[in-house]
Amino acid sequence: MELMKQIWEMAQQDRKKIVLPEGDEERTLVASQKITEIGLAHVILVGNTAKIKEKAQKLGVNLEGVTIEDPETSGKLQGYINGFYELRKSKGMTLEKAEKIVRDPLYFGTMMVKMDDADGMVSGAIHTTGDLLRPGLQIIKTAPGVSVVSSFFIMMVPGSKYGEEGMLLFSDCAVNPNPTADQLAAIAIATADTARNLCKVEPRVAMLSFSTMGSADHELVEKVRKATEKAKELRPDLMIDGEMQLDAAIVEKVASQKAPNSNVAGKANVLIFPDLQAGNIGYKLVQRFANAEAIGPVCQGFAKPINDLSRGCSSDDIVSVVALTAVQAQTIKNS
Structure with a gap:
């Protein structure tokens, strides 16, 4: 519809880096190719590199132009562990606990956003809303003046x-x-x-x-x-x-x-x-x-955009939410 066409155009004008922590999930892989080909965002997939490439090959998905970040081999991991520890040490976090937690793709992806290695994150094809909100509230937190996500x-x-x-x-x-x-x-x-x-x-x-x-x-x-x-x-x-x-x-x-x-x-x-x-x-x-198109759920209130998907979403739904997330990131950068 006209609104999504407008959002796509806005996303294409200033491509943001959007991290997808469910990197080897089939709909996510299909969406990654679409997003990259259309030029809506620079996609970063989080997960085991070999597993992602193997799954993409089976699906016939072209990952050219898509970045893969494997928490186990990433040079960013230690910095994220230290950063997460500093954020949560007043809550009883230890470096040992942080090392285990940040290896989780959702936490790793959220730390990418926190450390400005990504502009936003989209998850939820195989995770619950609570799975997304937990690291979001712990790491990104709410925007200034906002009391509730x-x-x-x-x-x-x-x-x-x-x-x-x-x-x-x-x-x-x-x-x-x-x-x-x-x-x-x-x-x-x-x-x-x-x-x-x-x-x-x-x-x-x-x-x-x-x-x-x-x-x-x-x-x-x-x-x-x-x-x-x-x-x-x-x-x-x-x-x-x-x-x-x-x-x-x-x-x-x-x-x-x-x-x-x-x-x-x-x-x-x-x-x-x-x-x-x-x-x-x-x-x-x-x-x-009413045979309506329901785009979302999209989160609001975070200091940086982190968005949820319905577990029944299609690859096209993921494309739409990534485009919305990219435009939210533009709005935050320009505010």
Whole structure:
């Protein structure tokens, strides 16, 4: 779609080094060739060199232009071990423990990003979100002024009139199980900034609930209400409103009845879900019932871009997330 074409073009203009720690995974290898041929990024695969080359040969994948970093033979290993030890020694880390941990491809790849040997990392084809977040939070940590790491999906719904001609951002669908009101406010602000900086659209953020503007009274509704107030207080420049039901957020006719005074209701393009259950169920429903393309989950809030994949992802999904990660890296470098 038009957005991904735009993101590809941005990635091609300033190619970043993106590390893929699942180096011998089949979809990752296929994606690496595509990414390199298209010129979206300089790909760095982490893993056993012989195993990666053998698997690539079996798949008919051309790794010309792709860098392979084997933790066991890399000249960078000792520097990463020392760096990780320094970062974690106050938490009880020893050099002996660090030597074992950093040999893990996910930790090795994260240290590459930390030490500026790579601009970003993408993982998750065979690892869980927790596997990715653990080294990310220990090593990269959150960006200045950001209190919580969260995730978003770019949902592209063919033929839809909702959002930006069928494009909406859903958050948080992968990271925070039950965010507090303050965390929910931070997630809303981060996703609004993502819409502006990455998707190049003016965000209209709806804080979702089963209530619209006081139609129901419950502690779950109160959390969303408080989060809305907090987000507005922190960022008065953003269009954020709530609490509101999904139909009031995206359907103008419903919005005119339920929230006639809202500048967001009926035309929201960023949907903030009250918890992970709602967000995860919501994006999967839209993906399956509306045949939508779900790009992500993409993380936001890290000091440097580290992004997750669904374990059911295709090689094309990996290409898309690498392109997004490259553009995030451009944004961080230019900020």
